[in-house]
Amino acid sequence: MSLFLYNTATRQKEAFVPQGDLVKIYVCGITAYDFCHIGHARSAVIFDVLVRYLRERGYQVHFIRNFTDIDDKIINRAAKEGRDWREVGETYMAAFHEDMDRLGVLRADEEPKATAYIGPILEMCQKLIEAGKAYATPSGDVYFRVHSYPHYGELSQQSLDDMSAGASARVGVNAEKEDPLDFALWKSAKPGEPSFPSPWGEGRPGWHIECSAMTTPWIPLDIHGGGQDLIFPHHENEKAQTEACLNTTLAKLWMHNGFVQINAEKMSKSLGNYKTIRDILESYLPETLRFFLLGKHYRSPIDFTFDEMDEAERAERRIYQTIHDVEQVLATNAKLANLPKDEEEAMRAEWQSFGERYMSAMDDDINTAQALGVIFSQVRHVNRLLEEKRLRKSRVVREFLEDFLRALHLWRTHLGLFTLDAKTFFSDLKAMRIRRTGLDLARVEDLLAQRKRAREAKDFATSDQLRGELEGLGVIVQDTPEGQKWDLA
Ligand SMILES: [Zn+2]
Numbered sequence: 001m002s003l004f005l006y007n008t009a010t011r012q013k014e015a016f017v018p019q020g021d022l023v024k025i026y027v028c029g030i031t032a033y034d035f036c037h038i039g040h041a042r043s044a045v046i047f048d049v050l051v052r053y054l055r056e057r058g059y060q061v062h063f064i065r066n067f068t069d070i071d072d073k074i075i076n077r078a079a080k081e082g083r084d085w086r087e088v089g090e091t092y093m094a095a096f097h098e099d100m101d102r103l104g105v106l107r108a109d110e111e112p113k114a115t116a117y118i119g120p121i122l123e124m125c126q127k128l129i130e131a132g133k134a135y136a137t138p139s140g141d142v143y144f145r146v147h148s149y150p151h152y153g154e155l156s157q158q159s160l161d162d163m164s165a166g167a168s169a170r171v172g173v174n175a176e177k178e179d180p181l182d183f184a185l186w187k188s189a190k191p192g193e194p195s196f197p198s199p200w201g202e203g204r205p206g207w208h209i210e211c212s213a214m215t216t217p218w219i220p221l222d223i224h225g226g227g228q229d230l231i232f233p234h235h236e237n238e239k240a241q242t243e244a245c246l247n248t249t250l251a252k253l254w255m256h257n258g259f260v261q262i263n264a265e266k267m268s269k270s271l272g273n274y275k276t277i278r279d280i281l282e283s284y285l286p287e288t289l290r291f292f293l294l295g296k297h298y299r300s301p302i303d304f305t306f307d308e309m310d311e312a313e314r315a316e317r318r319i320y321q322t323i324h325d326v327e328q329v330l331a332t333n334a335k336l337a338n339l340p341k342d343e344e345e346a347m348r349a350e351w352q353s354f355g356e357r358y359m360s361a362m363d364d365d366i367n368t369a370q371a372l373g374v375i376f377s378q379v380r381h382v383n384r385l386l387e388e389k390r391l392r393k394s395r396v397v398r399e400f401l402e403d404f405l406r407a408l409h410l411w412r413t414h415l416g417l418f419t420l421d422a423k424t425f426f427s428d429l430k431a432m433r434i435r436r437t438g439l440d441l442a443r444v445e446d447l448l449a450q451r452k453r454a455r456e457a458k459d460f461a462t463s464d465q466l467r468g469e470l471e472g473l474g475v476i477v478q479d480t481p482e483g484q485k486w487d488l489a
Helices: 036-058 070-083 085-102 114-130 160-169 205-218 228-246 278-279 286-294 306-332 340-363 369-388 394-413 422-438 441-456 461-473
Strands: 004-007 012-015 021-028 061-066 135-137 142-144 183-188 203-205 221-227 251-257 260-262 303-305 475-480 482-489
Touching: 021 036, 021 205, 036 061, 036 085, 036 221, 036 251, 036 260, 036 278, 036 286, 036 394, 061 183, 061 205, 061 303, 061 461, 070 085, 114 135, 114 183, 114 203, 114 205, 114 228, 114 306, 135 369, 142 221, 142 228, 142 260, 183 228, 203 205, 205 228, 221 228, 228 251, 278 286, 286 303, 286 369, 303 306, 306 369, 306 394, 306 422, 340 369, 340 394, 369 394, 422 482, 441 461, 441 482, 461 475
Parallel strands: 021 061, 021 221, 221 251, 260 303
Antiparallel strands: 004 012, 135 142, 142 183, 183 203, 475 482
């Protein structure tokens, strides 16, 4: 079966057919002026899964994700903090790498920075001016002539007339623009701002032209991606500039991921519900955040709540528990028996269907939500097989369990999930939950020691009373041959 991807430009799923041996993917990266929030995490994780999946399917991929390292927001932050704008950019680019490494997002093959492309940006501006598709103003700005590009508005499905009406109605339209819709390719520098020399005076690039310059060596791209909020104006403008300047298609397919909301509200700094990746990783394991983000189809909006994160954590625990159980069973030597032929055959058919359903979910526009659903059914199925001794000790189930570990390897490669060994996962999770709940560890240790003494003295009434006290703290005790073991409830 072939892979189908939804193309924003055509509003439909299309069979993915690369143009050549190398699949070229460009995703708009961050503007480096602050720590990344979960919207950035979502975009990074979904395109990471796309790239991993394509590679696993045998495609050679060249993945590019840029950094915007010159922008108003960077300049403002630098001014506010009395720092050099380059230093601000470096700080947050390094923070981006740290956060993404923790989330298991693989590094891009190429990470161009806007400031390294000033030459190509100026060339594009020149070319567009010479072709009559852009113009410089007396103040030293350069604008793109939107009406010179006949396909403007197609990507975001807006008509030029509607856009014109909207733009003219806005107050404060720049008098130097020929048309309110025209947008900046080059901005003249205000006094004291960082700037680069240009034929129109000192200035710096507009945001959209950066991506046009950085993609030029690779066009036409097989896939151009980003968050849904970039469709307009960023991608519409990028596409217009590139296609008007170079007379070629910028990208064959456009992929956009949906928004992240917080408690059903738009996430914004002013609402105070802004969540950085770092905030969340104070209380949850990085893989849990990744698991949560992949739990919804990438084009749907996703609502971040702590309840949902807890639910994702519980689901992840169930899967890791099964991984642990399977590994335990495979590590023991048991005498295996055959099941009746027809029973085995029926079981095989059911077992195979999991792998097929998983792949068809991934092939259907990288539907990770559905793929995780299949993984869950398979995990439940494995738990049932393990419960029944007759099945657990059969040759065919042994085969399935070995196959389960192969499937696990595939999920790891595609989704970047379940990458820890089960023991590490449970001990990391315990440490994280202790931190999150603020559990008084000294008190727990003390109660456990008292209980140990009571049990040694065969004082079971006190031992039970202490168990009750521990439960009151949210701690469950188990008595094992190696002594007391405890975990959070
Ligand atoms: Zn871009």
